[in-house]
Amino acid sequence: MIITNEQVLNALRNVEDPDLKKDLVTLNMIKDVRIEDRNVSFTLELTTPACPLKDMLKNACLNAIKFFVAKDAEVHINVTSRVTKPADISQLSQIKNIILVSSGKGGVGKSTVASNLAIALAANGAKTGLIDADIYGPSVPTMFGLVGAKPAARETEDGKTLILPIEKFGIKLLSLGFFADPDQPVPWRGPMASNAVKQLFNDADWGELDYLIVDLPPGTGDIHITITQTFPIAGAVIVTTPQQVALADTRKGLAMFRMPSINIPVLGVIENMAYFTPDELPENKYYIFGKDGGKHLATSFEVPFLGEIPIVQSITEGGDHGLPVALNRGTVLAACFSEIAGKVAQQLAISNAQSVITK
Numbered sequence: 331m332i333i334t335n336e337q338v339l340n341a342l343r344n345v346e347d348p349d350l351k352k353d354l355v356t357l358n359m360i361k362d363v364r365i366e367d368r369n370v371s372f373t374l375e376l377t378t379p380a381c382p383l384k385d386m387l388k389n390a391c392l393n394a395i396k397f398f399v400a401k402d403a404e405v406h407i408n409v410t411s412r413v414t415k416p417a418d419i420s421q422l423s424q425i426k427n428i429i430l431v432s433s434g435k436g437g438v439g440k441s442t443v444a445s446n447l448a449i450a451l452a453a454n455g456a457k458t459g460l461i462d463a464d465i466y467g468p469s470v471p472t473m474f475g476l477v478g479a480k481p482a483a484r485e486t487e488d489g490k491t492l493i494l495p496i497e498k499f500g501i502k503l504l505s506l507g508f509f510a511d512p513d514q515p516v517p518w519r520g521p522m523a524s525n526a527v528k529q530l531f532n533d534a535d536w537g538e539l540d541y542l543i544v545d546l547p548p549g550t551g552d553i554h555i556t557i558t559q560t561f562p563i564a565g566a567v568i569v570t571t572p573q574q575v576a577l578a579d580t581r582k583g584l585a586m587f588r589m590p591s592i593n594i595p596v597l598g599v600i601e602n603m604a605y606f607t608p609d610e611l612p613e614n615k616y617y618i619f620g621k622d623g624g625k626h627l628a629t630s631f632e633v634p635f636l637g638e639i640p641i642v643q644s645i646t647e648g649g650d651h652g653l654p655v656a657l658n659r660g661t662v663l664a665a666c667f668s669e670i671a672g673k674v675a676q677q678l679a680i681s682n683a684q685s686v687i688t689k
């Protein structure tokens with residue numbers, strides 16, 4: 331029996347993306363179908379290189395061809411990705427998705443999460459940038475070993491000067507800390523701080539990015555309002571620790587994104603410092619700040635729980651020495667951040683699909 335393109339596509343209509351609730355052919359995720367005798371090849375185009383369902387979808391496609399077309403077919407599937415973006419994104423058109431990392435509470439490790447999330451996304455092949463918008467204590471220069479570094483600039487044909495983000499570990503970086511003396515306090519007033527943050531977006535040569543991660547300051551102040559009402563934000567990630575004193579502030583931070591004047595999708599909650607585990611006894615878990623606070627927060631707001639990050643000595647050491655732990659591929663912590671990055675990308679793809687439907 332001769333295998334046809336129509337048979338292959340009809341078979342693949344039986345494979346549904348569990349997040350987007352439609353089959354792969356309808357979603358236009360099947361490309362370049364080619365058939366030579368019993369050899370069937372095609373490209374499976376995912377919505378993100380960090381897709382946690384990559385292997386499952388690939389195996390489902392293989393099984394669909396074998397079951398609905400020909401048991402003896404030789405199937406070759408090339409898996410690629412094309413990162414989606416929200417339906418309405420006019421500003422910063424080369425940046426597909428701006429993701430805010432917020433907490434509402436200081437000291438919960440938000441900058442650590444933002445930095446390692448960016449690295450994990452880049453490690454999966456996504457073009458990624460990171461803005462450190464924390465005016466009170468910019469951490470990116472320290473966490474990436476760039477204390478004292480100064481970004482270069484270039485002049486455009488129309489005479490405008492653009493800041494060139496510093497590139498390290500495959501990520502484009504800008505921080506307010508690059509423009510201030512690390513030993514001198516900067517007494518920011520509201521308008522001054524807001525204008526400085528705007529420049530990190532508008533006056534920088536970011537080029538093409540799949541994801542731009544923004545590390546916000548604690549609280550729900552001027553910077554949050556400026557960014558959320560000025561730029562096309564795709565979604566926000568909430569970071570908390572398990573104890574009630576952190577959760578009380580984090581609830582307010584999460585609720586801010588649901589205010590009608592802001593209305594930004596919350597992609598989920600990450601629980602940092604979920605438990606302490608010694609490097610030499612990785613099976614031991616000590617819940618020194620309480621247990622499951624982040625999970626309960628996610629449940630109460632009906633948003634996804636994206637994962638737990640333990641307290642491990644290497645996290646602190648990596649941040650202090652400019653080598654975030656997500657770089658150490660093959661370790662438990664790198665795998666933890668990789669899994670969370672996949673879930674963030676997954677939730678973003680779902681949110682973007684819904685924005686296209688409702689537009």
